[in-house]
Amino acid sequence: MKLVSTAIGYPYIGENREWKRCVESYWKGETPKEQFLSDMKTIRLNNLKRQQALGLEFLTVGDFTFYDRMLDVAAMFGLVPSRYKWTGEEVDLPTYYAMARGEKSVVACEMTKWFNTNYHYIVPEYEDRPLRITNNYILDYFVEAKEQLGIVTKPTIIGPYTFVQLAKGYDTKSKAAFYLKLLPLYAQVFQELVDAGAEWIQVEEPALVLSLQQDDVKLVQEIYKQLAQEVPSAKIMLQTYFEGLSVYEQLSQLPVAGIGLDFVHGEKENMASLRKYGFPQNKVLGIGMVNGRDIWRANFAEKAMIIKAVLTLSNADEAWIQSSCSLQHVPVTTKSEKKLETTLANALSFADEKIVELTEIKSYVLDEAWSGKHSVSKSMLAIEALAQHEVRKNVRVKELISQVNPEHFKRPMDFSDRQALQQKILHLPDFPTTIGSFPQSNQVKRTRTAWRKKEISDSDYAEFVKNETARWIRIQEEIGLDVLVHGEFERTDMVEYFGEKLSGFAFTEKAWVVSYGSRCVKPPIIYGDVEWTTPMTVKEVKEAQRLTSKPVKGMLTGPVTILNWSFVRDDISRAEVANQIALALRAEIKALENAGIAIIQVDEPALREGLPLRKENWDVYLAWGVNAFKLATSSVKNETQIHTHMCYCEFNDFIGPIRDLDADVISIETSRSHGELIKSLKQNPYDLGIGLGVYDIHSPRVPSIEEIDVILKDSLEVISKEQFWVNPDCGLKTRNEEETIASLKNMVVATQKLRQHQKQTV
Numbered sequence: 001m002k003l004v005s006t007a008i009g010y011p012y013i014g015e016n017r018e019w020k021r022c023v024e025s026y027w028k029g030e031t032p033k034e035q036f037l038s039d040m041k042t043i044r045l046n047n048l049k050r051q052q053a054l055g056l057e058f059l060t061v062g063d064f065t066f067y068d069r070m071l072d073v074a075a076m077f078g079l080v081p082s083r084y085k086w087t088g089e090e091v092d093l094p095t096y097y098a099m100a101r102g103e104k105s106v107v108a109c110e111m112t113k114w115f116n117t118n119y120h121y122i123v124p125e126y127e128d129r130p131l132r133i134t135n136n137y138i139l140d141y142f143v144e145a146k147e148q149l150g151i152v153t154k155p156t157i158i159g160p161y162t163f164v165q166l167a168k169g170y171d172t173k174s175k176a177a178f179y180l181k182l183l184p185l186y187a188q189v190f191q192e193l194v195d196a197g198a199e200w201i202q203v204e205e206p207a208l209v210l211s212l213q214q215d216d217v218k219l220v221q222e223i224y225k226q227l228a229q230e231v232p233s234a235k236i237m238l239q240t241y242f243e244g245l246s247v248y249e250q251l252s253q254l255p256v257a258g259i260g261l262d263f264v265h266g267e268k269e270n271m272a273s274l275r276k277y278g279f280p281q282n283k284v285l286g287i288g289m290v291n292g293r294d295i296w297r298a299n300f301a302e303k304a305m306i307i308k309a310v311l312t313l314s315n316a317d318e319a320w321i322q323s324s325c326s327l328q329h330v331p332v333t334t335k336s337e338k339k340l341e342t343t344l345a346n347a348l349s350f351a352d353e354k355i356v357e358l359t360e361i362k363s364y365v366l367d368e369a370w371s372g373k374h375s376v377s378k379s380m381l382a383i384e385a386l387a388q389h390e391v392r393k394n395v396r397v398k399e400l401i402s403q404v405n406p407e408h409f410k411r412p413m414d415f416s417d418r419q420a421l422q423q424k425i426l427h428l429p430d431f432p433t434t435i436g437s438f439p440q441s442n443q444v445k446r447t448r449t450a451w452r453k454k455e456i457s458d459s460d461y462a463e464f465v466k467n468e469t470a471r472w473i474r475i476q477e478e479i480g481l482d483v484l485v486h487g488e489f490e491r492t493d494m495v496e497y498f499g500e501k502l503s504g505f506a507f508t509e510k511a512w513v514v515s516y517g518s519r520c521v522k523p524p525i526i527y528g529d530v531e532w533t534t535p536m537t538v539k540e541v542k543e544a545q546r547l548t549s550k551p552v553k554g555m556l557t558g559p560v561t562i563l564n565w566s567f568v569r570d571d572i573s574r575a576e577v578a579n580q581i582a583l584a585l586r587a588e589i590k591a592l593e594n595a596g597i598a599i600i601q602v603d604e605p606a607l608r609e610g611l612p613l614r615k616e617n618w619d620v621y622l623a624w625g626v627n628a629f630k631l632a633t634s635s636v637k638n639e640t641q642i643h644t645h646m647c648y649c650e651f652n653d654f655i656g657p658i659r660d661l662d663a664d665v666i667s668i669e670t671s672r673s674h675g676e677l678i679k680s681l682k683q684n685p686y687d688l689g690i691g692l693g694v695y696d697i698h699s700p701r702v703p704s705i706e707e708i709d710v711i712l713k714d715s716l717e718v719i720s721k722e723q724f725w726v727n728p729d730c731g732l733k734t735r736n737e738e739e740t741i742a743s744l745k746n747m748v749v750a751t752q753k754l755r756q757h758q759k760q761t762v
Contacts, residue, residue, distance in 0.1 A: 002318040005358040009063035009326030020518045055359040061141040062156040067100045074124035102699035120516035126169035131181045156202035165207045187230035209243035228255035241325035244269025260286025264324035279314035288324035295567045297349045300376040321362040327351040331511035346382040391528025409630040413638040434483035480748040486544035494557045501536040504528035532584035535591045554592040558604035559628040575624035582631040601643035655684045665689035669729040681718035693729030702742045708750035
């Protein structure tokens with residue numbers, strides 16, 4: 001039996017976010033192209049050296065990117081939408097980043113969630129034009145590692161089935177043409193890698209864990225039959241992750257040299273498939289055993305037991321002990337964390353530590369008398385110590401949970417009746433305009449950092465936040481917005497701020513992961529029972545409301561979003577953790593209401609992303625997810641208006657759960673795919689308050705009044721003016737002040753034009 005340790009992928013951002021700083025410096029024009037490319041090469045090679053030093057046997061290249069790996073494949077094959085005026089040569093950096101971020105009058109490509117993770121990818125756009133390889137960047141990375149470090153690596157690429165499934169711009173008829181153009185290019189990439197000395201090529205096909213129909217299976221079979229015929233010398237490791245392999249009996253027989261299975265998130269299904277169908281004797285088995293999506297230490301004994309069972313069932317001659325998915329979804333290393341409580345710190349494992357676990361688990365499986373067996377005991381002791389920690393034994397929280405009953409999930413009055421009461425109090429115009437958060441300037445960030453370092457006093461920091469809030473209240477009034485916000489200048493992000501004020505959370509210093517592009521987040525760790533102890537937002541919102549006669553929204557993050565954007569304890573169900581958070585938010589909402597705040601927004605941008613990957617498994621998740629939101633929000637008076645917000649929502653298949661939330665108003669991020677949402681609303685009318693995002697906040701470009709006007713008028717085809725709210729896609733925390741003010745002014749002017757037009761047509 002031959003066992004090899006490997007990882008599907010590794011975080012590319014660097015221990016101190018070197019990648020982020022490098023990219024953003026280039027965007028700002030501070031770093032010339034040649035220096036930028038040199039810096040990126042240094043980061044790439046350092047990542048490989050780091051993994052090698054940790055003892056990983058088979059290293060991966062192609063897991064690095066300049067923005068996003070789906071975008072990389074699109075650029076490599078020349079899938080550049082015509083609006084970018086690409087000339088057909090190599091896709092240069094300005095074109096590449098224009099596709100990702102937009103530029104001047106050219107909008108960016110759509111961005112959406114990568115399966116059910118917190119990462120966003122750029123959606124490739126197919127236009128019926130010739131495709132070709134513009135630059136085999138994966139070959140470049142392979143040769144670079146071979147020449148610079150003397151390593152024969154495992155190149156990785158997102159596979160053709162997954163790539164097309166996640167792309168847009170084709171219909172049933174043109175899909176076949178898309179594949180016909182694409183497959184020879186994949187074959188060429190593979191052949192060039194083989195010619196350069198690649199022994200294995202990892203082809204990532206996570207879409208194979210989705211619910212596949214027989215037509216899908218036939219398509220996948222044809223794809224890999226054609227690739228095997230065109231490049232018979234390529235040894236392909238077909239890599240799946242995030243769930244069990246769908247239609248295992250047929251797909252396990254594909255003409256590939258190896259198949260990687262996820263035995264963390266897909267353990268139950270994959271084990272059942274092995275028991276029923278076995279494993280092809282001529283293939284290498286990739287055993288995804290160390291969780292690539294959480295930050296907890298592996299239970300060595302448990303993992304070894306599963307691996308041995310897998311090896312027995314599969315009877316494979318060679319297996320790779322690997323991460324369950326790419327490690328890009330976890331931070332780089334725990335070594336940077338100096339302030340965490342010891343019991344918690346000992347129980348953590350980030351990317352570097354997971355690589356060590358892979359090598360040690362492999363050694364333990366091969367030889368239980370292995371000299372490093374102390375690692376097994378250390379791991380078990382750390383896991384048990386956290387399990388017995390007092391933070392997981394909060395009697396008050398457990399009592400509150402036990403008292404929850406069906407009445408906690410209902411508002412006393414229907415929406416139509418509530419809406420009339422709310423309008424009597426709020427006196428809002430038709431098409432009310434609103435926003436979420438405002439830019440976090442360098443001054444805001446520097447002042448917050450100084451306060452955290454105790455370089456300025458609490459009172460000085462509070463005064464700064466108060467003044468910044470007052471300044472933006474004035475700006476909002478000058479712009480002409482109808483429902484204002486306090487701006488959230490006291491908050492780092494949507495989750496960390498609340499976690500810092502609730503029990504059961506812990507926070508890291510450098511545990512960054514990529515959300516999209518260069519945007520990195522530092523998810524909190526929910527490691528104990530969650531409890532509300534004191535108001536978290538009342539002071540700032542109440543002060544903002546004092547400064548204006550217009551309504552100011554209270555702004556909270558919803559229970560499921562806090563859950564999905566955190567690293568969550570694994571000793572109780574996610575549903576129970578969500579309810580603990582919901583009860584804490586319920587107390588905060590009551591405090592805001594008691595302070596006179598008439599509109600309270602509870603954002604749930606991550607509700608959809610937590611869905612199981614297969615639709616047949618949605619109902620259980622949605623039952624507790626929707627109920628957690630209602631548990632948080634249903635205690636308010638009928639006169640109090642509850643708002644919520646969602647990102648990247650496939651409205652067509654999610655309208656039921658959205659309606660079930662019973663929020664008075666929902667705002668949805670739609671600007672990059674507005675036409676699709678309009679189509680969805682025609683098919684599935686929505687009867688509560690709704691705001692369709694009228695411009696893309698992820699792009700630095702300022703939308704014109706005319707652009708917004710078109711979106712507003714299109715939206716009126718499917719939304720009545722009584723329902724219709726006007727807002728940007730999301731909060732504006734990551735934008736700069738100048739473009740924010742310019743964009744919002746255009747939004748308000750376009751809305752005023754619409755109001756005038758409506759009056760004239762009555």
